[in-house]
Amino acid sequence: MIGTIALLLGFQLAGEVAVRMLGLPVPGPVAGMLMLFVALAIRRAVPEEVATVANGLLAHLALLFVPAGVGIIAHTGRLEGIWPILLVVLIASTLMAVAVTAVTLSALRRLQRRGGS
């Protein structure tokens, strides 16, 4: 388990360094994710321990967003008066993005399958 934790932290650190050095507009952990993906693709297998720890961590991904979510308490002043409008915008915009992404993806895949067969 410690080995995998070191691996994940190492790739996060490598991601942070790469992002800073190259001036990329992505967060370090996302760059670290891409680097680990490439490393796994080169190795052509996921070590069992890495799979266990990674999946264990991801099974409770939702918990990790709770502290940031509670941060809303520090912004009540700024949200006063405009929060009903913001909620309408967020709900409408998010639902539109979900629908457009899913419908585009499945329509193109249907086309692809039809073309392939």
Added chain:
Amino acid sequence: MSELFEIWVYLAERPLVWLTVTVLVYWAAHRLYLQCNELALLNPVLIAVVVLVGILIATDTEYGTYFEGAQFVHFLLGPATVALAVPLYGQAHRLRKMGLPLGVALIAGSVTAVVSALGIGWLLGLEADVLRSLMPKSVTTPVAMGISEKIGGLPSLTAVLVILTGITGAVLAMPLLHLLGYGPEDATAKGFALGVSAHGIGTARAFQHSEEAGAFAGLGMGLNALLTALLVPLVDALIVAL
């Protein structure tokens, strides 16, 4: 009684209390969610945040004090994001075939998220700095805050809007997709849509659906962070030019 109060005053200033409370409240919210047949409105992140905000208000605790404890949970977001590479690699054989559909769907979803937020917000009379804070709402917090700062928004307001977007996606995306006729077998499209439009919180919701949905959500989240960072400054420059 006053002895108990003294113990509370001591403990309330230590990281242990708020770390424990955060994990306990989330655990209870998660159990409630499972017991109510995964009712969308009882999303564990939403319930946990509401309960914790209530506890902080009731105990008159500042967010800074709370975060000293909760930061240990918050920190794990970094390694967890890196860990997304593992389920993604599990889908690698399918990624190669799906490159073009995924790319086009990503662009369509990303543009929709930015432009619809801007358009609806403008129609409803939001001011320019709020609109700028709103545009990057669908991407993961650190990227969204960076974009917001770059174009003259309010990064801390963006952080709140990002979290609210994630919760909105986690609560409403699955019911909407169900209405649109997506079934349990459409894990790829559902997951990717959740990741593109509702970043990590959407990804967490997708993992509750299946590992496949989670893998594609993680991919959508990562790719949209890249695309939105390029897209939003462009849209902003366009609007200023008009």
